[in-house]
Amino acid sequence: MTSNSTHTLPFYQVDAFTTEPFGGNPAGVCPLKEWLSDDTLQAIARENNLSETAFFVPTDDGYHLRWCTPAVEVDLCGHATLAASWVLFNKLGYSGKTIRFQTRSGELSVSRHGDEYCMDFPAQKAEVIDIPAGLLEALGITHGVVGVWKAADLIVLVDDKTMIDGLSPDFNALNLFDTRGVIVTAADDEFDFVSRWFGPRVGVNEDPVTGSAHTFLAPFWAARLGKNMLSAQQGGARKGTLRCHVRDDGRVELYGAARMTIEGTFTL
Known part of the structure; x- marks a missing residue:
């Protein structure tokens, strides 16, 4: 790829479910203005080599959120959702109380509660x-x-x-x-x-x-x-x-803290 065709993407690495550096579960977060190809998303996740990388684009009433492991796209990921929410609240100036994400698992919402974030997810039965x-x-x-x-x-x-x-x-x-x-x-x-x-x-x-x-x-x-x-x-x-x-309505609220460890850019 020549220098004239390169472009950059913001990138954050956030440790989820912890308040300490190098604790919890690290996730990559890539905010996008529009979707890249599936192959490019997967290549970015593979390059990160983290258990999950979260990608999101704005919609009329929130964000469309997707998650990739180094090998596959997955239907639901909690720690990368928490990481993406941390980035939106703390780096990208999201001013509302609750973020709504459209995902493969339906609508998910994340709200800030002090130093914690609450994720509202559908419950599953074992x-x-x-x-x-x-x-x-x-x-x-x-x-x-x-x-x-x-x-x-x-x-x-x-x-x-x-x-x-x-x-x-x-x-x-x-x-x-x-x-x-x-x-x-x-x-x-x-x-x-x-x-x-x-x-x-x-x-x-x-x-x-x-x-x-x-x-x-x-x-x-x-x-x-x-x-x-x-x-x-x-x-x-x-x-x-x-x-x-x-909860009694078939939903589970997951509360956790997060902290950023890396901020940078991807050059494609």
Whole structure:
């Protein structure tokens, strides 16, 4: 590409579900004036090599929002939605209280609450299933499994929270399962529940904090614990935290903080 044909795009990297640098889940954010080709969006996400990059363009009443992993476009991403909202509120001068996004998962809204941001997402229900052959072996789990459920991801419930940090899956083996991702979760003392999420099938071996997974994890744990306000922590070496409100109308509110770590431009 010659210098006369280059153009630049603003780029931000925001750590979501944390107040600390290098915590939570990093997401790329690229505000656009109009859509680029699908191949270009995917190439930008691949170049970022983050679990997700968010792209948005203005509409008459909000924004059209899309998310790409390094490998595929996805239907829903919580942490990149939080990151995009942080950029709109803090860098692009959005002055309203609530941002409305049109997405593959319908309309999503994000509002600012002090230092936190509240994402209003559709809840998902998890259905109990038989343990898929080879799943526990791929995760390296030999005991303590309460059961397995299926929503957008497979959910493996274990009875000992200390197992979570020690997980070291075989990602090649996990890649054989026909699911967006696999999440292992347990009850906790400090938080209501903890978890880790693995998604080699979509090009993300481990996602530190998966907001979209909490659209079914929060209702799952709300039913088990008998409460609709829950605190959660997700991640292995890198962790983040969020609060979840399971409403009676089929929606889940996810509250989290965010902070920017990188600001720059893409040159195309």
